[in-house]
Amino acid sequence: MIRFDNVSKTYPKQNRPALDNVSLEIEKGEFVFLVGSSGSGKSTFLRLCLREERPSTGEVHVLGKDLGKLSNWKVPHMRRQLGTVFQDFRLLPNKTVAQNVAFALEVIGKPKSAIGKVVPEVLDLVGLGGKEDRMPGELSGGEQQRVAIARAFVNRPMLLIADEPTGNLDPQNSVGIMKLLDRINRTGTTVLMATHDQAIVDQMRKRVIELDKGLLVRDQARGVYGYQH
Amino acid sequence: MRAQFVLSEIGVGLRRNLTMTIAVVVSVALSLALAGASLLVRDQVNSMKGYWYDKVEVSIYFCTKADARNSPQCDKGAATDQQIADIKTQLDKMDSVVQTSTFENSTEAYKHWKEMNPDNPLISVLGPDAIPQSWRVKLKDPTKYDVIQSAFAGKPGVKSVEDQRKILENLFGLLNGLQTAAFVIMVLMLFVALLLIVNTVRVSAFSRRRETGIMRLVGASNFYVQMPFIAEAAFSALLGAVMASGLLLGGHFFVQNWLAERVQFIHFIGLSSVLAVIPLLVVVGMGMAGIAAFFTLRKYLKV
Numbered sequence: 001m002i003r004f005d006n007v008s009k010t011y012p013k014q015n016r017p018a019l020d021n022v023s024l025e026i027e028k029g030e031f032v033f034l035v036g037s038s039g040s041g042k043s044t045f046l047r048l049c050l051r052e053e054r055p056s057t058g059e060v061h062v063l064g065k066d067l068g069k070l071s072n073w074k075v076p077h078m079r080r081q082l083g084t085v086f087q088d089f090r091l092l093p094n095k096t097v098a099q100n101v102a103f104a105l106e107v108i109g110k111p112k113s114a115i116g117k118v119v120p121e122v123l124d125l126v127g128l129g130g131k132e133d134r135m136p137g138e139l140s141g142g143e144q145q146r147v148a149i150a151r152a153f154v155n156r157p158m159l160l161i162a163d164e165p166t167g168n169l170d171p172q173n174s175v176g177i178m179k180l181l182d183r184i185n186r187t188g189t190t191v192l193m194a195t196h197d198q199a200i201v202d203q204m205r206k207r208v209i210e211l212d213k214g215l216l217v218r219d220q221a222r223g224v225y226g227y228q229h
Numbered sequence: 230m231r232a233q234f235v236l237s238e239i240g241v242g243l244r245r246n247l248t249m250t251i252a253v254v255v256s257v258a259l260s261l262a263l264a265g266a267s268l269l270v271r272d273q274v275n276s277m278k279g280y281w282y283d284k285v286e287v288s289i290y291f292c293t294k295a296d297a298r299n300s301p302q303c304d305k306g307a308a309t310d311q312q313i314a315d316i317k318t319q320l321d322k323m324d325s326v327v328q329t330s331t332f333e334n335s336t337e338a339y340k341h342w343k344e345m346n347p348d349n350p351l352i353s354v355l356g357p358d359a360i361p362q363s364w365r366v367k368l369k370d371p372t373k374y375d376v377i378q379s380a381f382a383g384k385p386g387v388k389s390v391e392d393q394r395k396i397l398e399n400l401f402g403l404l405n406g407l408q409t410a411a412f413v414i415m416v417l418m419l420f421v422a423l424l425l426i427v428n429t430v431r432v433s434a435f436s437r438r439r440e441t442g443i444m445r446l447v448g449a450s451n452f453y454v455q456m457p458f459i460a461e462a463a464f465s466a467l468l469g470a471v472m473a474s475g476l477l478l479g480g481h482f483f484v485q486n487w488l489a490e491r492v493q494f495i496h497f498i499g500l501s502s503v504l505a506v507i508p509l510l511v512v513v514g515m516g517m518a519g520i521a522a523f524f525t526l527r528k529y530l531k532v
Contacts, residue, residue, distance in 0.1 A: 072451075073450075073451065075448075076445075076448040076449060076450045076451065077448065077450075078448070079445070079446065079447065079448035080447070080448035081448075084446050090439070090442065090443055090446070092439060092440060092443065103443065104443070104447040107443075107444045107447065107449035107453055107454075108447060108448055108449055108450075108453070109450075109453065151447070152447075155447075
């Protein structure tokens with residue numbers, strides 16, 4: 001699903017690489033936590049997976065494609081096969097819940113009939129049935145993140161990438177989101193989640209990948225958050 | 230791509246940026262109107278050239294009695310019939326250049342001159358003797374005036390060789406100058422219009438960065454992400470082109486109804502020429518705006 005071969009990424013005008021010779025593989029259907037302090041290279045790792053950056057050296061394979069060699073015009077098609085969720089939800093404040101999810105389908109040219117069918121389905125799945133016509137501003141943080149997850153999942157992607165999805169949420173809402181991600185993972189979707197949330201990582205007991213100053217320092221099946229940071 | 234989605238995006242974008250949109254529309258309108266005007270002036274000059282050059286002649290004037298006193302080349306007095314006949318013989322030999330040549334004697338010339346200057350106080354003083362006789366030479370190619378000039382200037386009895394084209398060329402020079410001026414202003418206005426379009430697209434891309442960010446995230450094609458911006462710029466340019474066409478048509482009706490009545494010796498180009506320019510303005514305006522928007526987006530809307 002994701003394979004890094006000796007990947008390094010050095011940003012222009014920076015001495016230390018943001019990611020230093022990282023090699024790892026994430027299999028189909030896995031649930032993986034990506035942990036590390038700020039500046040450890042987590043964001044760079046995710047940006048490389050999304051092909052927002054290209055590696056300086058090494059190869060990044062996502063969904064069977066070598067992203068370093070993927071031409072620009074093929075990138076949108078690649079991104080349709082994965083879902084992304086962020087700490088700040090990234091919803092459109094002037095569209096309703098249902099319109100926010102539908103927007104993701106409209107802009108990739110899905111026919112209106114198909115959109116009308118799958119949007120209520122996915123909103124039910126994330127537990128927002130009955131709230132289709134609410135505006136994002138009227139929802140709690142946890143509910144907003146559910147909308148974002150619905151949008152990411154509506155295309156049934158093989159891979160879901162989440163960048164600190166619980167970072168803005170209280171513990172109770174965080175648990176709800178984690179249960180939802182776990183359920184999505186059980187449908188066969190690979191989940192890669194960057195997080196700072198120690199309680200969640202310790203509780204879930206999934207594979208943990210830890211980065212420190214750009215280096216891969218730990219790759220542990222059924223791991224915990226680790227040392228105090 | 231669903232048309233309704235794109236159209237609503239364009240509407241929202243244009244309204245959000247109303248002042249900038251107006252600035253773009255007006256500057257595009259002015260630059261396109263000047264471009265059209267400059268094209269039409271060129272058409273006008275060409276049509277006038279075709280019309281007048283058919284009619285212009287080269288005149289070989291002969292010395293009159295009076296010229297003996299004030300023109301050195303006429304110091305032997307009025308031209309003799311023999312000299313006039315010699316010139317004719319020579320003209321007939323130049324049939325590669327000369328189409329026809331007709332003789333105008335003093336009496337005829339005097340009559341023409343009186344007709345064209347009925348109020349001239351000299352009429353009572355001057356007689357036919359004061360007006361030179363001439364060969365009126367019509368050339369196959371009106372630009373070959375030099376051949377006649379070099380062949381006949383300074384011949385015995387010849388006072389001067391004059392090309393009527395020179396008079397017209399002053400007028401054409403003026404019109405060409407106007408055309409150049411319109412063109413220069415058009416280039417400057419076009420530059421302003423381009424900068425405005427670039428800035429409008431930039432502002433528009435910035436104010437919609439949330440939408441475009443999500444679009445990129447969920448894998449909308451570049452075409453889909455960029456299309457609303459390009460369509461917006463092209464639509465503003467279309468409005469500008471429509472305004473420019475209105476200005477040109479207004480100018481045309483002014484010329485047709487007002488100027489044509491007062492300036493009758495010029496044959497003005499018709500409505501069809503104006504209508505022929507309009508599609509060109511629309512295509513150029515929209516194409517230019519679309520391309521400008523496209524290259525702006527390459528900078529401000531990274532994949």
